[in-house]
Amino acid sequence: MIPLPKLHTRRLCLRAFSTEDRARVAALVNDPDIVRDLRTFDIPYTKVDALAWLETLQPAWEQGLAAVFALCLGHGSAAPVVGAAGLVIDTPSQRAECGYWIGKDYWRKGICSEALPALLDFGFNQLGLNRITAECLTRNVASTALLTKVGFTREGLFRRHFRKREDEPFQDVIAWGFLKEEWDQRP
């Protein structure tokens, strides 16, 4: 099996996570502002939770189900993990849904704006995807700005589609899409 490659941008290295990253991942994710709109994570988020998640990633890659990258700020071996970005893949449809989070200390520094194009390029040109989708809550202004900036098309609205807990109101979710041909034609 080909290992998940390393991808490089100006400031970032995107690499496979290792179980050694569990303490760092737990420290970054264990924050209500990170998990609020994410399906996969909740607080309290411990090193044990992080290890359980990290242990799913290599098998998911080997089975062609997902490609999840650690976002490291810098290019050396000591570059700290500052977030994650990945694709959940539907092979027959040549389609994937992307997801991402960045540790709060690193917000609004353009990190996800820099990582996402590298992830999309990998999806379209290495994995041979035809379409990459994203979903974000209407209240998530950061994710909405990010997806708009990167060039996703807003395709629709899932009304009252998501809630994290049963005692919360249902949230509307925006559906976004990016086609391979649009990726190839971008300026």
Ligand SMILES: CC(C)(COP(=O)(O)OP(=O)(O)OC[C@H]1O[C@@H](n2cnc3c(N)ncnc32)[C@H](O)[C@@H]1OP(=O)(O)O)[C@@H](O)C(=O)NCCC(=O)NCCS
């Ligand atoms: C969404 C998230 C990944 C954005 O990451 P980031 O690295 O801070 O984003 P960037 O710095 O690249 O910013 C991208 C755009 O969003 C805007 N933006 C970022 N955070 C914002 C905020 N809190 N409010 C308004 N706009 C915001 C930026 O200004 C930028 O647009 P601009 O360059 O036109 O000004 C980050 O806020 C996060 O991890 N949130 C919690 C997890 C989450 O919600 N994940 C997405 C689920 S759909």
